[in-house]
Amino acid sequence: MPEEGVRLAEESLMAAVIWLRERREQAGEPPLDICEEERRTRLTEVLEEIQAGRCSGEEFTPMHIVLAARYIESVIDAEGFRSQRQAIRTP
Secondary structure (H helix, E strand, O other): OOHHHHHHHHHHHHHHHHHHHHHHHHOOOOOOOOOHHHHHHHHHHHHHHHHHHHHOOOOOOHHHHHHHHHHHOOOOOHHHHHHHHHHHOOO
């Protein structure tokens, strides 16, 4: 993925992550128990999957952003992320 595409994908994902955190705070829910290092690891993993998907012709949609943000924030686990991602995969 070109550098610009990586930067835009990362910015979109981080904006969605921040939105999820703010929504939890507004709802009075406690922060999720995930460290910043784990978030960074998950973000890197997601960006790599986006790149691999684009190489195979997969489109990165807003639904992918929401799903990936939920995974990065530990709202869903890796298995849930992959199964839901498979369900929304577009050619």
